[in-house]
């Protein structure tokens with residue numbers, strides 16, 4: 392059997408009642424079969440995207456002293472700059488450099504001895520993930536307007552992601568707005584922090600060898616991911632690969648090449664668990680560019696979920712037909728139904744993820760012994 396090609400969904404079909412059913416059918420199929428899709432005609436202004444992407448190479452060309460000033464090592468919230476190979480996936484160094492940002496938020500975490508009376512227990516350590524960004528100095532190089540460009544971009548992708556979640560609800564035939572309370576202040580939880588990475592994958596240092604840009608993983612940072620691949624040509628952006636979800640016995644990688652003016656959308660662990668595997672959280676990776684190529688740049692946006700929510704809570708707002716989708720089908724998933732973490736606050740899994748990928752930062756802010764214990 393030929394490996395599946397990744398579906399391309401044209402969001403403009405949603406605006407016309409005669410074409411919308413077609414879009415919803417493709418979406419339902421993509422959620423279930425591939426867990427990876429392209430979104431075209433997404434409606435985000437090219438100017439908003441260009442304002443950010445045009446500044447990306449300048450950002451990476453900052454001198455190392457300027458990068459050090461906003462190093463992730465300064466931040467218990469795991470935002471800021473990580474140098475080449477400072478991040479790990481499954482214990483192995485990723486050959487990439489990156490800047491992590493989140494929705495700009497005040498600190499809410501309180502240490503046990505300064506507890507004020509509040510409804511939410513903000514002494515739980517995962518609340519420490521929320522906090523302000525570290526912004527680069529815009530006077531340097533020509534980075535003027537960087538913060539504004541990033542904030543505008545995040546706001547635009549956030550509204551796209553909310554619009555997209557409504558389409559998922561329609562595809563699943565559940566009331567539109569079912570998930571709204573997760574993402575807005577109308578619900579009982581604090582609205583989540585969304586995260587963005589701006590990533591550079593330098594070309595491989597040895598001819599003929601492609602290294603681990605980022606190792607094989609499922610996204611664990613949130614509900615869904617909107618990935619922007621930068622570049623004018625397919626060659627410039629080449630490297631993203633998806634593990635063929637239809638044939639998990641043989642390790643077969645499908646390329647996810649650049650499609651101009653599109654986002655690549657995929658789904659996080661929590662979404663997969665909350666739908667009993669009905670939505671796939673598909674494994675993917677990035678190979679470093681060939682030694683003869685230029686660097687590859689990408690910008691994933693991870694739509695967050697409230698840290699004090701559990702997967703089991705989300706499960707309850709999903710109808711049994713969706714939960715049965717996978718078990719009623721012959722097409723299996725690598726998803727394990729007995730997720731222990733489904734009962735834990737999502738913040739616990741988030742903290743674990745950041746501890747694993749940035750151990751030194753974790754040890755500095757949370758203590759060596761605590762990190763050791765947490766990761767056991």
Ligand SMILES: O=C(O)CCC(=O)C(=O)O
Nearest residue numbers: 590605610631677689691
């Ligand atoms: O850089 C990419 O294209 C993908 C990055 C990715 O999968 C991640 O950071 O989770």
Ligand SMILES: [Fe+2]
Nearest residue numbers: 608609610675
């Ligand atoms: Fe990813």
